[in-house]
Amino acid sequence: MKASHIALCTMMVLLLAEVQVSMAVxxxxxxxxxxxSAIxxxxxxxxxxxxKIREQKPCLCQYVxxxxxxxxxxxxxxxxxxxxCGTPFPRC
Incomplete structure (x- = not known):
């Protein structure tokens, strides 16, 4: 039981860290x-x-x-x- 709690806590920390990173753009x-040059x-x-495109993806609609x-x-x-770059352009 303790191992599953540790795994669950670890997953939650990773998910929360991902949310904070994406919100920090x-x-x-x-x-x-x-x-x-490429464009x-x-x-x-x-x-x-x-x-940079992956990093700025949440901002692309704002730029458009x-x-x-x-x-x-x-x-x-x-x-x-x-x-x-593997970053499909969002529908704005």
Whole structure:
């Protein structure tokens, strides 16, 4: 019984840590600067670009709603880069 309680507590701590990490994202479009080359050309995204897209995914809809960022973030190339990085673009 004690082992199952320890396992349950461990899982809860991990889940809570994951929630706190995802809530700690600071939305900053500047964080996507490593993706500029991949978005504006047909170059493949770098691993840093993919990392930043995954990090900024909760912010993508906010960027799409910004008229100054929409044409950059909501372009077919931006969606291609996100998809290549394994981060499907959210429906906003």
């Amino acid at each position: 600071t939305c900053s479009p500047v964080q996507l600067s490593p993706c500029v 504006t050309t047909s170059n493949p995204p770098s691993s840093l670009c993919c990392s 709603r910004n008229p100054n960022l929409k044409k950059f973030v909501d372009s077919p190339n931006a969606r291609r880069v996100a998809s290549t």
